[in-house]
């Protein structure tokens with residue numbers, strides 16, 4: 001049987017993958033930070049600006065109505081992608097960061113008070129720590145942190161013990177950006193609900209590498225950023241259960257989110273407009289729709305299979321390098337490998353690899369508490385996307401050998 005996933009054809013969809021970097025073919029392995037864009041997304045945004053662009057939701061003229069229709073089609077597209085029950089539950093935001101801030105503020109302000117607890121995990125990205133810390137400060141609530149084991153897996157028994165009737169909110173990442181661990185979110189949601197808490201899932205990484213079916217996960221909020229899923233920057237999605245979103249306070253106020261305004265009083269619009277103040281990122285929303293269409297064309301299952309193959313191959317190759325330590329060995333992992341090299345600072349690894357045309361991220365990956373958990377200042381991180389190949393893994397391995405030769 002021929003492989004339905006033709007990686008060489010897939011790579012041709014991404015113009016940037018054929019450039020040279022420092023005289024070498026670009027090997028792009030920083031997909032957890034942001035993914036490259038297929039021609040289809042780039043062209044859609046270009047065409048939209050050239051022939052279809054106008055404001056949304058407020059024009060009586062045809063150009064604006066068509067533009068509105070395009071954006072609202074993407075809302076339907078996102079509903080389907082997340083298997084959400086209702087299109088009104090899809091809120092366009094600027095990205096995962098804004099989505100989490102929106103929930104921390106919109107849910108936290110009215111429903112979290114003194115003595116309440118918010119539970120997160122040790123593996124959270126700063127975007128899923130600081131908004132909760134801030135609401136705790138404001139409300140006199142406590143931030144609790146469920147531990148992970150050395151492999152980088154949540155310890156479910158501990159997680160259960162950290163829940164209590166005081167827990168009002170649980171906020172967990174679907175997949176760790178620094179370790180690659182995929183969390184058992186459905187089970188965590190069940191435990192959170194048994195304790196009477198609501199649960200937000202940070203899907204910034206999970207949406208790319210795991211199934212983001214919100215009914216299956218049975219969470220209360222789920223969010224992601226368009227740019228990590230091969231779409232544009234500046235747009236993302238917050239999904240929330242309607243009965244929760246309806247009770248929440250707006251995050252920002254201004255145009256388009258109102259029913260009536262007088263100088264004395266404002267009444268707010270219904271969902272989703274209540275959370276979409278101001279002119280939305282119109283072209284980015286349209287671009288996100290094109291990205292989701294592209295993923296559907298390739299087939300999400302095919303992408304998963306390919307990424308798993310690359311992750312397994314890379315894990316085997318990297319683990320065989322003497323002096324290399326992989327940080328994060330969870331049984332359930334997405335396409336991320338964090339590693340250190342004995343006696344060599346991660347920034348030096350990144351700098352030498354760059355000379356070989358290889359782009360990886362080095363540093364704390366916006367997860368400083370997680371680095372502290374492992375007693376590390378930083379790691380080097382190779383993260384894989386749907387277009388990476390075994391050959392690129394081989395280039396990475398040769399690059400790492402070169403780093404070791406230079407610094408030995």
Ligand code: 7TS
Pocket residue numbers: 032033034095096097098125127128173175176177178202204205225361365366
């Ligand atoms: N949550 C997780 C798990 C993430 O990995 C990131 C970004 C965010 C939230 C924030 O997403 P944003 O699109 O709003 O910025 N992670 C990374 C990374 O690993 N390297 O750069 C950004």
